[in-house]
Amino acid sequence: MGKNGLNNIEDFLTNDRFIxxxxxxxxxxxxxxxxxxxxxxxxxxxxxxxxxxxxxxxxAPGMSSGEQEELKERILNTIKGF
Known part of the structure; x- marks a missing residue:
């Protein structure tokens, strides 16, 4: 990854390795x-x-551990689709 590859927060949020x-x-x-x-x-x-x-x-308050895992999977699957 080059020095200029991650220039803003969105770059980090869409980087599979960072996620x-x-x-x-x-x-x-x-x-x-x-x-x-x-x-x-x-x-x-x-x-x-x-x-x-x-x-x-x-x-997020009120989320069960199962809901947190589901959200985590959704984030990872969404990012992998980029």
Whole structure:
């Protein structure tokens, strides 16, 4: 991924690898994004805001864990369609 590949929040929100990182937090994805943000520190605030947007959707009051999982799947499937 080039330095200019993620220039705004929407770029992060539509990046399959970023979406997977936010929801799955595997060690390989964590390492990838840690490295990316270390090499591109100007992108860190965008990544944090995008992550907050995604996670806030899942932390909606009154949602059961099943509903949260369903929403997560819907987000991932929608993003994969891009």
């Amino acid at each position: 997977s990182f936010v929801f799955e937090q595997t060690s390989s994805l964590k390492e990838y994004w840690d490295d990316y943000l270390m090499l591109n520190p100007e992108k860190k605030s965008l990544a944090i805001k995008a992550e907050q947007i995604l996670l806030n959707e899942l932390d």
